[in-house]
Amino acid sequence: MVLQNGYCKQCGEKYPDMSNKRCKLCPLNYLKNNFTNWTSENKKIDKLIQEMQLKINPHNDIVVEWIPYEQFNDFKEMNKNSFATEYLVIWKDGPVYYDYKENKWMRKSDKRVALKCLHNSHNNTDEFLNEVKQYSFKCSSFESNNIIKIYGISQYPYTKDYIIVCQDNYCEKCGEKDINAVDRIQYQINVTHKWCRMCQLDYLKKNFINWTSENEKINNIIQEVQSVINCRDNIVFEWIPYNQFSDVKKIGQGGFSIIYSAIWKDGPLIYNNNCYVEERRYERIPNKKVALKCLFNSQNITLEFLNEIKAYSMNRHVNILSVYGISQNPDTKEYVMISEYAEGGNFSDWMRKNYEDFEWKNKVDILSDIIDGLIFIHQIQMVHRDFHTGNILFMYDNNDESHGTNIFISDMGLSGRIDDKDKNNVYGVMPYVAPEVLSGKPYTQAADIYSLGMIMYFIMTGRQPFANHAHNEVLALNIINGLRPEIHEFEEPKCYIDLMKKCWDFNPENRPNLTEIANLADSFEDSFIASKEMCHYEYEKQFRIAEKCRLCLYYDKQHPQAIYTSRLLNPYTKDIQKYDNNLNEFSDDIAVENLLLQDVENPKYKNNEFSDSIAVDDFLLQHVTQL
Structure with missing residues (x-):
């Protein structure tokens, strides 16, 4: 029989993964044929071991075995209580693994392992087997990382108590378990990589004097x-x-x-x-x-x-x-x-280089990464306080997904002058600062949600919010009075716009929480996959239409007084904060006067496309509507 390259030469079966051409069937057949060569003399234990062996991925997983007690030497008692005694030992033959180069099973000899001898386990096999099932032999999935790995089962010949043979989770240097890991997943990762927290802390403390x-x-x-x-x-x-x-x-x-x-x-x-x-x-x-x-x-x-x-x-x-x-x-x-160092620069820099290729699928993926970072910040009870595109960094110049994680949030909680002790000072990029903060209220996690809404606008349009406005007290007042960036409602995805508008709601209590935002963002992502659910088809339709209009809507011009680096905003908000209870006292006449002083009388902007008449008309149209 002539076999093609995609088939195993020994059994003739097609390789499940053509990239590595490793047969899964041959190793499993060997294990099955070997069942007759060993026994624990307990049918329930034999059955469990056989079931575990036939569930393995030979390339990654541990082959759980019945291990004769005489295989162990160099016993060192580590822990003892009324339930069990734990030892560190050397397993003479060591665990079995499949060598694909040699196409045969081999062993790693003289392996250090832990023995957990359960007292009186010979009298209660079912309880012992339930304990065995708390361990894992899977090494190929992230879910397996939360429990210690098992190599097999043995039996103490004198008391007949059963023994779980498992991964060594003791530090070879100090003999301690890493019991201070934040959770079981982290504990298992530390054990797998032989990283001891106690030894590391000891090293760092000794180094304090250096x-x-x-x-x-x-x-x-x-x-x-x-x-x-x-x-x-x-x-x-x-x-x-x-x-x-x-x-x-x-x-x-x-x-x-x-x-x-x-x-x-x-x-x-x-x-x-x-x-x-x-x-x-x-x-x-x-x-x-x-x-x-x-x-x-x-x-x-x-x-x-x-x-x-x-x-x-x-x-x-x-x-x-x-x-x-x-x-x-x-x-x-x-x-x-x-x-x-973020090679790709901040989001604004990255956008200028990549907008033409920044399709809606990429937009949604990047939004999800940003949301994940903000969720983490809020979970540790922090508020970013300066959340804008300048503090979102790209590790790479392009958005090639093969690079892995590309998005990083920087400077969380670190906005403002270092020597400033005045907690009433407001720092940030004005279009990204929530209206209640501009009014003198403290930063909250809801203020970060408002900033996220503005970041969503930037992702959607490629334009900075309020790029055609001077960033002064006039804009601050307008934001407080409800002004939000212009949207092409009929050319952008409604599902996305609806979420964005909720994020920048005037009332902090009306803004969605991050769980709701993340769930919707996940649904947006799911709408781009082939196996999506029926509920995602409407989202897909909206994103498809938006993609056709995407390049037509890009506009990169900016008002000369639009500033997108963090700064002290109190010079523009101090008068507004005085009128916090009656903002309309801060009249349109005063606002227009300020606008004229800055945009009209300054000869620097006389011939600028943002002329005094257009600016004033635009402002009056917006501001008077609010009054």
Whole structure:
């Protein structure tokens, strides 16, 4: 019989996965034929082991076996209670695995494993088997990561008690279990990668004497952040000497900082798990390109601001920009935040380069990533307070999905002047600031939802909200009075517009919560897949129509006084806040006068397309309607 490349040469069956050409049937047939060569002498146990063996994926999963007790040596008792005794042992032959190069089963000898000897288990087989089922032999799915892996079952020959042979979850160096992981999933990840929290904390504490920022408050914050590390993926937040940076280049400037790119000579500490277990350890990634955020007037940095840095650094998420540490410019004495470098720039930069290829499917995917990041921020009881396109960064220049995660939210909770102790000051980009905040009310999570609505507008149109307005007290008043960006209702998806409008509702209590927003965004994403449900077809229709109109609606001109970097907004809101109970006292005459002073009398804008007559007419039409 002549077999094509897509078929197994041994059994003739078609490969389930043509990319790796690995037969699943041959290994399973071997296991089935081997059933007669072993027995626990207990039918229930034999049956469970056989069932588990036939459910494996030979490429990834553990083959659960009946393991004779004489296979174990070098016993070390680790724990004992009324329910069970735990040992660490060496399994002489070790676990079996299928070698696809050799096309045969092989073993990893002298494997260190844990034995859990359940007291009196020979008298209650059913209870023992229920305990066995709490373990997993699956290694190929994320869901399997929440429980310790099982290698097999054995039996103590003297008491006849049954033994669960499982993954070693003790640190080889200190002998402790990582019991302080935040959850079972994290615990299993730490065990799998031989990462010990206690050893890591001990290393960091011993290293405290080897560095100092010469500022006790900063030293304490860094030590606090390091002391709560609970996972191999956590970034080790550090004090980084400024002489570690080279090739420093200015790449941007905001109201409160200058951003530079730089090369970090030693680079961050990263746990290397891409090697043999015995060699896994923290290593530095030298010559790492990073971003330096040099904070204006930060010589007298406040404890409140440092606590924001602490909260930011202690919580990591795939859509939140990672911060590596703090440094200080030796010349200016200003402090510097060191973070990941986002090659694609901020959302505004990225949009200018990619709008023509920014299809609605990509828009919805990016919105979902942004929502995921905001959900995380709110789950840890934080408010971003400066949520706009300048603080949404892209790791790559394009939106190639093969890169993986591309979207990062930055600067959560870090807006404003570093030395500012006045909690009444309002900072941000005016079109993204919620009306209640412009009126003097405090920032809340609902204010972040308002900002998300404006980000949705930018995603939909490619235009900044209120790009054709001067960002002054006139716009602030109009926003409070209900002005929102212009929408081409008939050319954009209604489902998307409806959600966006709910987000920017004047009343914070009427804005949807993030669970509702995320569910709708998921439905938008589902409308683009082939196996969608009936309820998604209407969404698909709306997005399809919008895609046809997309390029026709793009408009990239901007008013010369439209400012999209964060700044202090109180000069534009202080008078509005006086009239908080009767905003109409702040009349259209005053507003027009302000507009004329800025847009008409300034010769710089005399021949600008935003002429005084058009600007005034436009403003009156909008403002008088509100009165």
